[in-house]
Amino acid sequence: MHELKILLMLLLYYHADAVEFAAKPKDVNEFEGQTATLKCFLKHFNIETHVVSWWKEKAKLSQQNEVVAMDLRMSVNLDELPFAGAYSYSLLITELIIEDEGDYYCQIDQAPTISSGRARLFVLQIPSSEYPKCSKSANMYLVGSQVKLTCISELISPPVKLNWIRKGSSTLSMNFQAETRDDFFKKHYTFIAKKTDNDATFLCQQTTDAVSEMHNCTISNLNIQYRPEVKIQHTSALFAGSDSILFCQSFANPPVTQFQWTFIPVLNANEYIADGQVLTLIKPSIATNGTRITCSAENNIGINTNTVTLHIKKEERRKNFIHKKDEDLENSPKTKRKNMNMDAKETQSVSLYVVIIIIVLVVIIIVVVVIIPVYYYCFCKTRTVTDSSGREIYQPTVYYDTRNRASNSGVYDRCLPRLPSTGQYDQWRHSFASQVPEDLDQQGYMYIEERNE
Template sequence: MCTLKPLLVLLHIFLAQAVRFTGKPKNVQQFEGQTTRLKCILGDFDKDKHTVSWMKGETRLSRQNVVTATDMRISVYLDDLPYVGAYTYLLIISDLVLEDEGGYHCQIDQISTISSGIAYLTVLQVPSSEYPKCTKSANSYVVGLPVQLTCVSVLISPPVDLNWNRHGSPISSMSTQTETRDGLVYEIYTFTAKKTDNDDTFMCQQRTDVLSYTQNCTIQNLNIQYRPEVKIQHTSAIFAGSDSILFCQSFAIPPVTVFRWTFTPVFDANEYIADGQVLTLIKPSMARNATRITCSAENNIGISTDTMTLHITEELRRDNNIQKDGNDFKYLPETKGNNMDIFGKGNPGISLYVVIIIIVLVVIIVVVVVIIPVYYHCFCKTRTATDNSGREIYQPTVFYDTRDRTSGLYDRSLPHLPSTGHYGHWRHSFASQVPEDLDQQGYMYIEERNGQNTL
């Protein structure tokens, strides 16, 4: 009896060692929210003598066909294969969540535990369609101050890759900063506002290994504000005694709300009219020469100014070759040349213009008076002939009109045949016009039939 017990122990050990797993279960990747399956294959397994379980780390999930975990998403199936002692042990997890990710293995509990080896479950997460989200730190920015643009997405596995680009070109990662907090990932792009950034569009692209396409968000029409840029403009010289207009040109975002004009030394109120950007100088005198005029433009961001020095030119008024300056009148020697004849050297431009007009008129007169009558006389007038005594013989105009006709309306355009009074089937027609001074007209008709002519 004492020798039998050790033999039973040895037999039990032998049977336990005979149970085995045929191969390691495979690693699995599956998307979050879907269902995954893990499978072990057993050999020489007797379910009446052996117990197999699914384990996640040190946590037991099942025993045989019974789920021991409290998670209702888990189910197990122990099915035999068409081989003696061969079984499959299947673990099914539905509605996967990120916490399901980890290592799983099968285990047979005997005197010496037998393990299948670890299969790793990877839960793939897809970012929600609401991501990425693009935000900016303010609705508008002032030139010279920092601009902060943020691209936000969910912190998932595998992690998403966020990148900013501008004008279709990626922005260097040296200019961005990545942060993770509260289950979200932030890609922050910070730069200093410039006027050229106004109305620019920035795009954040999101990439992930689980999707073959990118998801984007954009920030459009960036509002960059700056104080006015001012420049005083005037289109022509400023003459003494003549009204002049100056314009205060400005560029600003937001638009200029106030324009101010100032003078050094100060102008009297009746010497100018200031209407916003437009300044009208009313008949400035030479005494106002070298006056400094300043335009100030103001918007919500600040004030800018531009100053110009007034240069007044003494006005020259020419009336009957007299220079008028106030109440003084002087004859201008240099205007003598202006009284020269239009063909003189003093007015070369006018002389050339008049010469061209005269040439054109002469050509028109020659054409109308000479060429047209000659052409008519040579080609249009009827020619005359004389006999031996020198008497003029009138030559009538003769024409020959060939018509190949059989019958129809076209024959009726000719008179009736003298013999029958009916319209004939004329083959050719001949007409002769007699002199116009005769009271009667005569016609000669010739009808050609079978090579014979009939008058």
Template sequence: MLGIGTTVGTWVFFYMFMLQRTYSFSGFIKEPLDENQAEGDLTYFTCIVRELDETQYISWLHNGRKISQNGEIIINTYAHYSIDYNSVFGTCTLRIQNVQRRDKGGYTCTVYDSNDQIVEKSRTANFTVSEIPQQQYPICSSTKRSYRVGQHVVLNCISEKTTPPALLRWVHNIGGSESGLKESLTGNYENSYSFIAKQSDNRAIFTCELTTPANPSLYSNCTIGPLDVLYAPTVRIEQTRDVILGNEAIFICYSDANPQESSFKWSFVPPLTENMFVLENDIILRIKNTVSSLNGTSVICAVTNSIGSGSSKLIINVKSKESTNNVVETNNGKETKKFEKPNERNKNKSKNQNSNSNQPLLQTRTPNNNNSSNDISISLVVIIALVCIIVILGLAMIPVGYMRYTRRQPSDTISRGRPVSIPDVYFEPRDHIDPMLPQLGLAAPWMRTVGVQVPGECEYDATYNTQVMPQARHVYYTQRMYPASSL
């Protein structure tokens, strides 16, 4: 009997063991795949297992470190992780929100038994994080605060060292070439732009733009400027008008300098006495009375600042008043002004006199024809203007006359249904018949009183008697609507 019991127990144990093996973990249907996401994005890792036992569970490993158990994250530094597990389909998904740089590495889906022993591991999925430079980048800097013309200028633009590297580009409004991207001593990436300072570079603004392949929509920049370029004064002299003999001459000294000018100095070659000119604010030179000896005189304005000095020279050209007289010439009906010298004007005058003596008839007809044509054209314009005015006035009087006509209408317009204006003098007739007295018999006087709109005046029509046919007294009063009781 003991042998039979032992045999039965052995078979029962073997059966239970085979039953447990039949419903235990048998492999991965899907293993996690490699991923690549930028910082701040969202990513997933998914694995699907087959025939997982109740005593077994799935955990995720990050770089060999166990970070979850039974569908829960067990490490606080992975608080932005979450797990979705479906026991029916054996699906386990690891979700990473707001991806960070430290999330890169290998992720493994692992099956554990009840004794926390590893039953099986999936392939390790490699997660690559595309890094984005931090908000403080790019950083712009220059080697100096100010530069002199001709000095070498170097502008630096630095970005954080990331994978993939950020792209730095200089944008400016002057010519030049930008250097390539290089790694600096601090471990960051640097883009330097160098050029030789010119006067036109003063107050220029340079912008360094940062973009990254990790997020093409991301854009940031930094600026340097306005750039301070120091240079000596650039000077020019301008005169307000022509220098006329006997008139006042004004000269202005313009300067462009950085830093500001420290002094202005005027000089003349040959020299002038102090009573011949006046200076205003060291910039404006006034020569009150221009004399002929000033012709050909050189006027020099020299300007100085802390960097150096500059000057400009102008030669005075004195003109006489007669040379500026205007001569009017006729050219196809158009008048042009011409400046002539006295000698040339005398020569032209003598030529005109000779031509007038030789051809008097031609010269007298030509202006008459021009005058007559001008008179005809002016008269025609005046006539056309008068006709237009008359037509406009006539058209304007039509509505005015119509309005005045409609305001005063004859008395028969009452029958037409239109309003009639009140005349200046109107009459208001009032007719009545006096009641018959017994002593008057059947005769009833009829009276008409007419009121006139004239103060203190009143007209009366002649009173006449109306013959009444003999009839009964009560009938008469009945027709006239006088009651018998009124007698």
């Protein structure tokens, strides 16, 4: 479209006498390593008397159809357009490098010289696939110390944009610092380590105006170390004469290496069993009331403690307490509702079983009373056949098909009686039977013997 407008301008002004440029050359954006083409257009240009050249800043690159710069990647073309005195002058640069970026223009070498407007060549760069790179200032941090995360990419044109985000969090505090050094662009994120930062994952996203594709790098499992958090847990009530268990719960990074139980006043060795995080009080007595029990947990970072005071109740109160609890549990609205629901479910289950039994009985009655008689009537009853005069012809229920029997192996077929003439079995036999009335209790056979003479 731009070139079409220039051609139209040349057509409108071709009758002017002075040589000049039709329009300002167009800016060009091209990726590094590709080929860029810049063009300027002339009108009323006489190739015999006028000389045109390409320039970058103050460096002359070409003259007419020849490149004067010592750069084999460049070539020029001076092409005549289909209008009198109209020409297109092109500069081609292959295998673009970042140093090719700059302002280019055409110039008609005469006195005074005539210059076209300047065209900007932007060499776009794409970051290497190995970027961005993420790094952290240390492999381990203590709670309260400063954490510094760094994202690195190349210093290119157009410049990349780096953005830090935390996985699972929409925003981060604005503790970002950008830095340019040794052809690299860096973006740092700093914050004070907290316990909640342990095992956190941070992501650095890289974007550029050259391409829409996004790349990123990750720092995962951030190691934030702190001394143990300790809390002693036990049942709400401790009763005299009954063993009681206390548990020393801890949270620490790195894990706790040692637990220790202490008592004020000191308990006898037969009054307790200490096994790491678990302390068992062996049948404590009322005399131990008010004893202060302390659990100490230690890891490589430090030590922390938690203390509780014993409150021992009498055994009788414990029994009453349990009995009362049982009664309250039985009479509680929640228990009553639960029992009602169970009764309703049982009633519903019984009703369902009754319905199923009734359905089964009905199906059995239908099969016995209806289906079996109908089946017998339709498939088992002897069909009636009549002759041409309408008289019924009785059809017996017994009928035998003819059969041929042979014994290739020489073993006689003994399925039928012996031949009446010889009393022996034969190797080949043809048998047939006729229909016999049902009221006769007799069986008849007819035999035909055939011999090959």
